[in-house]
Amino acid sequence: xxxxxxxxxxxxxxxxxxxxxxxxxxxxxxxxxxxxxxxxxxxxxxxxxxxxxxxxxxxxxxxxxxxxxxxxxxxxxxxxxxxxxxxxxxxxxxxxxxxxxxxxxxxxxxxxxxxxxxxxxxxxxxxxxxxxxxxxxxxxxxxxxxxxxxxxxxxxxxxxxxxxxxxxxxxxxxxxxxxxxxxxxxxxxxxxxxxxxxxxxxxxxxxxxxxxxxxxxxxxxxxxxxxxxxxxxxxxxxxxxxxxxxxxxxxxxxxxxxxxxxxxxxxxxxxxxxxxxxxxxxxxxxxxxxxxxxxxxxxxxxxxxxxxxxxxxxxxxxxxxxxxxxxxxxxxxxxxxxxxxxxxxxxxxxxxxxxxxxxxxxxxxxxxxxxxxxxxxxxxxxxxxxxxxxxxxxxxxxxxxxxxxxxxxxxxxxxxxxxxxxxxxxxxxxxxxxxxxxxxxxxxxxxxxxxxxxxxxxxxxxxxxxxxxxxxxxxxxxxxxxxxxxxxxxxxxxxxxxxxxxxxxxxxxxxxxxxxxxxxxxxxxxxxxxxxxxxxxxxxxxxxxxxxxxxxxxxxxxxxxxxxxxxxxxxxxxxxxxxxxxxxxxxxxxxxxxxxxxxxxxxxxxxxxxxxxxxxxxxxxxxxxxxxxxxxxxxxxxxxxxxxxxxxxxxxxxxxxxxxxxxxxxxx
Amino acid sequence: xxxxxxxxxxxxxxxxxxxxxxxxxxxxxxxxxxxxxxxxxxxxxxxxxxxxxxxxxxxxxxxxxxxxxxxxxxxxxxxxxxxxxxxxxxxxxxxxxxxxxxxxxxxxxxxxxxxxxxxxxxxxxxxxxxxxxxxxxxxxxxxxxxx
Numbered sequence: 080x081x082x083x084x085x086x087x088x089x090x091x092x093x094x095x096x097x098x099x100x101x102x103x104x105x106x107x108x109x110x111x112x113x114x115x116x117x118x119x120x121x122x123x124x125x126x127x128x129x130x131x132x133x134x135x136x137x138x139x140x141x142x143x144x145x146x147x148x149x150x151x152x153x154x155x156x157x158x159x160x161x162x163x164x165x166x167x168x169x170x171x172x173x174x175x176x177x178x179x180x181x182x183x184x185x186x187x188x189x190x191x192x193x194x195x196x197x198x199x200x201x202x203x204x205x206x207x208x209x210x211x212x213x214x215x216x217x218x219x220x221x222x223x224x225x226x227x228x229x230x231x232x233x234x235x236x237x238x239x240x241x242x243x244x245x246x247x248x249x250x251x252x253x254x255x256x257x258x259x260x261x262x263x264x265x266x267x268x269x270x271x272x273x274x275x276x277x278x279x280x281x282x283x284x285x286x287x288x289x290x291x292x293x294x295x296x297x298x299x300x301x302x303x304x305x306x307x308x309x310x311x312x313x314x315x316x317x318x319x320x321x322x323x324x325x326x327x328x329x330x331x332x333x334x335x336x337x338x339x340x341x342x343x344x345x346x347x348x349x350x351x352x353x354x355x356x357x358x359x360x361x362x363x364x365x366x367x368x369x370x371x372x373x374x375x376x377x378x379x380x381x382x383x384x385x386x387x388x389x390x391x392x393x394x395x396x397x398x399x400x401x402x403x404x405x406x407x408x409x410x411x412x413x414x415x416x417x418x419x420x421x422x423x424x425x426x427x428x429x430x431x432x433x434x435x436x437x438x439x440x441x442x443x444x445x446x447x448x449x450x451x452x453x454x455x456x457x458x459x460x461x462x463x464x465x466x467x468x469x470x471x472x473x474x475x476x477x478x479x480x481x482x483x484x485x486x487x488x489x490x491x492x493x494x495x496x497x498x499x500x501x502x503x504x505x506x507x508x509x510x511x512x513x514x515x516x517x518x519x520x521x522x523x524x525x526x527x528x529x530x531x532x533x534x535x536x537x538x539x540x541x542x543x544x545x546x547x548x549x550x551x552x553x554x555x556x557x558x559x560x561x562x563x564x565x566x567x568x569x570x571x572x573x574x575x576x577x578x579x580x581x582x583x584x585x586x587x588x589x590x591x592x593x594x595x596x597x598x599x600x601x602x603x604x605x606x607x608x609x610x611x612x613x614x615x616x617x618x619x620x621x622x623x624x625x626x627x628x629x630x631x632x633x634x635x636x637x638x639x640x641x642x643x644x645x646x647x648x649x650x651x652x653x654x655x656x657x658x659x660x661x662x663x664x665x666x667x668x669x670x671x672x673x674x675x676x677x678x679x680x681x682x683x684x685x686x687x688x689x690x691x692x693x694x695x696x697x698x699x700x701x702x703x704x705x706x707x708x709x710x711x712x713x714x715x716x717x718x719x720x721x722x723x724x725x726x727x728x729x730x731x732x733x734x735x736x737x738x739x740x741x742x743x744x745x746x747x
Numbered sequence: 748x749x750x751x752x753x754x755x756x757x758x759x760x761x762x763x764x765x766x767x768x769x770x771x772x773x774x775x776x777x778x779x780x781x782x783x784x785x786x787x788x789x790x791x792x793x794x795x796x797x798x799x800x801x802x803x804x805x806x807x808x809x810x811x812x813x814x815x816x817x818x819x820x821x822x823x824x825x826x827x828x829x830x831x832x833x834x835x836x837x838x839x840x841x842x843x844x845x846x847x848x849x850x851x852x853x854x855x856x857x858x859x860x861x862x863x864x865x866x867x868x869x870x871x872x873x874x875x876x877x878x879x880x881x882x883x884x885x886x887x888x889x890x891x892x893x894x
Binding site for chain 1: 765768769771774775778780781783794796798799800803808821822823824825826827830859860861
């Protein structure tokens, strides 16, 4: 029997208030193997760790049990402490008596009893722990950024500047993302394109950055430091290496009715197009659904006019395979579909627009060339109503076709203040109303900005919700709303209504998360490794999060997070070797009968077979096929251990006997 | 004296490290509430849980055993929870054949973000076990101290 030490943490009052920590230490101290048991207010503090280290030396401990918070929180801390006292770091078990005990149970007696049982289970397990040493695996010094919006661009630039090669995969024909569509940015009101396009150009010119535009990630295999990624480069029917971006084809193409994705369908372009003037790469792309040559086999005008000979109607999708050490998800967002919000007449009137569409109207390269005009008749609107929280902060019930989001989209209050301010400044005779639930403007210079809209520009902010927008025969829009503060019903005859649609993660994020085995929350935002302390890392090692794919945020926040993700990825890329998880499977050759059951269930192909010589009876030699596990490839899931019919396969750190011992201790 | 005879079920919950164990932690962080009868064993993946562990628990006197893993498609190891699902389907039908109420066992998918679901599941499961009463059929009496 090993000599075990038990250390019970109070976690201030977090544990001590519902678990009698002294009683736990005392009771566990009487367990047969336990030679030392104590409690301390903060076991994770330096003083607490010193108690563990000294006890290991003084009492010649061979195993350590810490009853504290979740092992997901401080297992690594305690392993380090144990190792520095000369004990193998894997001779430690953590009993989770905070998240799974003291925080759950209100009754002190119950909590104490459960903590004792959890402690006993940990003692039983640590008795069977084996000293483990971590192997090493090399790190591929290349990063992949998925998504080429401002988040992806910033992350890629930071990584490239530190001297590591980085690839950007963007599904659209150009990088730039949502920020390219925006006119001005709050709270400084500087021009979005003017601050973004230089960064896009920087990306294209940096020799460490490769841009795969119009491409999507198709498959991801491997693990931290050594991912293998298949990238599908979609056919754009234009040779990227030859196209000079002169744009003649986009003027000569006879098909003029292709709705522009960049302009959210408010404007058309030709079947061959460059999304916008500053696109990077500045290369044309053919929309195969509209192109006459590709749909009917007749035309070919673009190829006749292309002096570079870049048009290739026979182009096929290409698959690029590359290895990466780190992957950064920067998949961004989209406004939600407003199909479920019929009361705002979005589908009935051209003059009811989303905020992003309004942004296009305001921008010089948009459908109205930057003039504030109604899309229906081109007249300048005299009364504009802004509706906040369309789809945000709602229960995700069926009332709106399930489109509603429970969270706050965070950016709407500020961009609406910006829009309202813009209208009043450029067109002072316009009446501007903003209907809101709450105005949320935390952030540097944000509340000042909002107050300027109210005080200096005279925007009418009304606390209340719009119930209905009814298009009238004269082309105006009757807005019915309630003013919650004066408790009045309002009827406003508006010329234009702007809906601040909630934002949701890009639809491509979910399949990507599955490929990366990165977890997501119920809203399809990527989950971070720790909400407070590791906000830019996914729980999946080697995967980092940049921008809105992790949660709603505005541009300044996105850029800060993008740089943080780059810093974290660089920390990984700067290492030559990573220590592997030593909790991997291993096979007992004496028991293995070479049946292949384990190899069939291994998702990593970590198990191989070889013929080995064994001594048989009467000095004979037997040759048997036996399994062996490649420790560098095995990720330690344990699927093989259960599949093995002879019990030869076991998982280090979570061995069959260890888990059984825990079961026994709990059921005692 | 009735209070002392109150049935306190023993419930073992196997939770995968990546989703359900994190979900259980989140339940704690959110100060959710579920009975102290539930004790969690951490495993790397739901596919690490050998049906024998579940039989062992019943043999040692557990009244209910629940296995929690990542949602199908979200397994950290890509396919582990699919194996777990198939193995448990087999085991549960065998237990059913042996006359063990199938409600004593359960597989539930709980993601790292579903702290509330974890607590809810544990409350429901404990409720079910309380209704079923003590597990006597599979318990090995030799494992009991008094024997």
